[in-house]
Amino acid sequence: MKNILNKCDYELNVSKIDGFLAVFMIGYVFFSTAIGRYIVFDLALWDKFASYFNNRLFARFLFHIPLSLFQIFPIFIILKYRKQSLKSIGFNKVQILKQISIGIILYIPLYLLSLILNWVPGINFNLDSMSIWSFLYMLIEIALVEEIIFRGFLQQRLKGLIKNKYVNLLIVAFIFGSIHIPFILAQSNLTFVQVFISIIPKMIMHIYFVGIYKAGNNSVLSATIAHGVNNFIATL
Template identity: 40%
Template sequence: MESIGFGKRNLIKSIILSTILSTIIVLINLIPGLMSGRQFQSLSRLGSQFLYYFVIIALVEEIVFRGFIQTRIYGMIKKPVVAILLTSFMFMSMHIPFQMGAAHMDFFTYISNNFVTLIFTFGWHIIFNYLYAKYNSIAAPTIFHAFMDWSNYLFIR
């Protein structure tokens, strides 16, 4: 379990780091919504969405990409930058089929309409990887990832 980031060592530091970064990302999403007078989702919806983003999205993706794939790629590719970029590409690519289906678009239409989003997804992997590597803990990237995704849905659309 420790090889994929489930250890007690540096757990508190990892949680503190992710809490600080999560607060910043939530504020980035919260302030514009409050300033424009948008209405919050119901507490029950916010709670169920947070559980969804924490368990189903963030925890699963972090275990798979940071805990398993990234650590194994480091063992196969000796240049860390190349390993990170390869896994970033994999992380970005993994999001395409679901997002294509959700948007009801074919591959090329989705890529051309969402190129910037894909670049951001590529970049988020690099940030999540840094959070994982900082303390060799899955906690920081999972917590930050969950709050990042969840904070996009604080308000009624």
């Protein structure tokens, strides 16, 4: 864990103000997630919207554009208010090919682990899910949004209040896991204990994605590629 948290060439100097803004963003993320769940599942607006399209994967991509922007737009307001650059949330123009390569290479252990955990004789892929729109949905509207929020913003700025980097890492990991609970509950009937256990793999994934973020020299691109490809392959 020590290597995961080592400083890179660029490290944001944070203050208590940044820490409090991170706390605000945590609350906002839970709020926006609840709104998204309500729109998709309770109001069933997604099914109504998709009924107008022949390609449901394309419809899903379009439907989630405003929801994705709704989740991250406060971050860009905060950056402007704090006079912080996009680099402070992991957008780095230097050595882009290296950032992409790191994301691809560090995805491989995730793929090998998934093969081990889900091994069955033969490998079957769901060809219906092999769509460019499904890939873009996982890459941009899931992975990129989560990487901006959790690895690019919260993980860096919560240090303004929580100085211990290990405690900081575990707290953000727990928040990352917890944010998935509304969707887990919407799609399955689990007990409280089962729900709690289900967020542990998400916490581990957060720690791993922080490692990728750091390996790419604080690169949201590296983490997004590994995260997006992992999610896409998991749907096949």
